[in-house]
Amino acid sequence: MTSMTMVQALNAGLRRALEDDPKVLLMGEDIGPLGGVFRVTDGLQKDFGEDRVIDTPLAESGIVGTAVGLAMRGYRPVLEIQFDGFVYPAFDQIVTMVAKHHYRSGGITRMPIVIRIPYGGGIGAVEHHSESPEAYFAHTPGLRVLTPADAGQAYVTIQQAIASDDPVIYFEPKRRYWDRAEVDDVAPISGSPWSSRLVRAGDDVTLVAYGPMVRTCLEAAEAAAEDGVSCSVIDLRSLSPLDLGPVVDDVRRTGRCVVVHEAPVVLGLGAEVASVVTEQCFFHLEAPVRRVGGAYIPYPPNRFERHYLPDVDRVLEAIDEVTAT
């Protein structure tokens, strides 16, 4: 076990993928000598060369579009989009080309492309640097969507994403980049990333979250426990496919469910979770499913963000509501 930040864990996972498969390439803006603006690719160009760790021109559609051609040639490109708000110039290539190519080709041409996107707020950044656009991608058939909640998850799932023969949008919760955890960087990678995982077991309320909000929910569960309310916390981890079986099982036991994400609540991932939980747990529910998330506004200037982002207090408020009945 090694103590690592999420940035270091991602770096180690990328390094291992580059070592294991000569077809793996990294592409992005400033990922070479600079090591990426968050240093996730630190040192990788020096060790693997400019042909495998490629500093690209400043053009997101170009990065994703050329990756499509490289994938057709048998490569496994791992792309870095510098910030969440910069992915939209590549949206057409992702949605129209990357997501559909395997289907359109009748299963002949695979698109083993990973698109890494640092996402979410909470770091006091300027605009376009704090968004949570995961629903667009989870809504698009043909893409898989993963988001790690901590360093240990990041180390494993980035390698699993790269090993996948399907395209994976890999959302990295940038406010958790510097959180440290013990990472097993020796054991072989095993298990499937396409499943949710129970990270805390409880009896009264099921908290459902992913990415940056998993830690927030764990802290809320801790605080709720002091008030005598026992919460489960489930990390969805995979946003496509969504693995809601464990959520349904847990809610059938607790009878109460709160879904938390940074993205706007309206038409967000939480709406799908709430809908499935309501369909499948209807006669077990003690209260309506409650969603906690961003307001229906563009991400605000960062002096507002503590009022915009869900925090422990807002999760506790939702827990109070669903336990009041």
Add this chain to the structure above:
Amino acid sequence: MTEDVVQLLSPDGERHDHPDYPLDCDHERLRALYRDIALTRRLDVESTALQRTGELGLWCPVLGQEGAQVGAGHAMRATDFGFTSYREVGIFQVRDVDPVDLLHLYRGVTHASWDPHQVGLGIFTIVIGSHALHAVGYAMGIQRDGADEAVLACFGDGATSTGDVHEAMVFAAAFAAPVVFFVQNNQWAISVPVARQSRAPLATRAAGYGIPAVQIDGNDVLASLAVTRAALDRAREGGGPTFIEAVTYRRGPHTTSDDPTRYRDQAEVEHWVALDPLDRLVRHMEIVGAWDAGFAASIDAEADALGERLRDAIRGMSDPDPMTMFDHVYAEPHAQVEADRQALADHLASDVAGAVETR
């Protein structure tokens, strides 16, 4: 067209030499070029007819552009790879795409018509210009493989306005990718003339990227062959990208849903009829003694057989098994797709399915 436009074959069939683009074209090659243009033209006519009789949902005619396309197709080596739009029927013909497979797309039973690795062409996309980036990425892969191969990227005058084509030129130049941008300026992007896409000749844009450019007579199959071959050679040798503007004309509608009489004069079309790529090739073959009635009859017979095969294959073709629409969304099983597949299977097995005719 300016004086710099490369032309090896004038409209009257006279052959010119060009110092930069020597071309040794024997009778066998001339006959092969003729055959590919003639069969492309027949496929075009038959497909339009199949659309008009309701057998195909759509067709994108190619009349007038076959010379540019067939020349470029002949310039490719078997190991080279191409990325095209939907209209490069002449290149599909040269690369031996089965026309029946091609029409399956317009019949609405598939999104793609061939195995890219078998014919050396990426499946085309209808979104304009996107594939220019795929071509450059594929070429970057060739570089990394150290392979003696090059990529041909075909798009039109309209595509040159897209951001993806711009980014493709930027990436190709930055990495000296072994790719040739083969632009057919057919004067019209559906109803919008090329002057709305660019105030300067398209070929002049390449200089801004540091990419050499050549303008060719796009109705001259020999110019297309010679210039594209030289550019592909240069790419394979590490010389980087080239931009070719083939100046040609789309004599038919954009698609079978289009009505060109709403936006252009017939006189303009007539001007280009006189510059027809097939007619000038025939004149040239007559001049050099590569043409005879027996050869012409054999190609006619082959074209007739092609038409019959297309009609037999497409007319009354049954719809695909509905359950197969869930295939290949992902390479590895995906729980949501499997759930939706099961839902349709359950519905089809129920009493409700087909109870009321849907309009």
